[in-house]
Amino acid sequence: TLCPVARSTRVVGDRWSVVIVRELMLCVNRFQDLQAQTGATGQLLAARLKRLEADGIVAKRAYSSRPLRYEYLLTPMGFGLAPVIMALRTFGETWCKDPAEGLAVRMFHRQCGAELDLQGGCPTCGRLVALPEMMGQPTPAYAAERAARSAEFTERRRALASSQTETEE
DSSP: OHHHHHHHHHHHHHHHHHHHHHHHHHOOHHHHHHHHOOOOOOHHHHHHHHHHHHHTSEEEEEEEEEEEEEEEEEHHHHHHHHHHHHHHHHHHHHHOOGGGGGEEEEETTTOOBBBBTOOOOETTTEEOOOOOEEEEOOOOHHHHHHHHHHHHHHHHHHHHHHHHHHHOO
């Protein structure tokens, strides 16, 4: 199809691809950390990363040779999805939760330090701020949620490794 929306959703039209890109934008680049924060199974995550790499959204780079391990980085094409992620953030904050919960991430203007509105407007400068000029800060509740996910994932892996060791003995 010539439709750019249909073409775009072929590349990142599922939940997993979008949350993987979100995590990569948050500088979560290693497989284990991506798995912890997305909740994806190892097989699903590996498949999505391969597809995102094949589509030019993600590049992988070895960070360890023994054992061989990779980190995943957004390409310029992947960074082109930043406005999409921001639009989904705005939609989610506006329509998908109780306003009393507050924001998950507060966005600030790097230049003047003012907190931005959901559309990226700076109340001090009186203009929309470009994405590279924004800086995000997770609220304490969201930071705690992410830390709890990481800790739970680490504990599950530790328990699995322990049970496998006991089985082998």
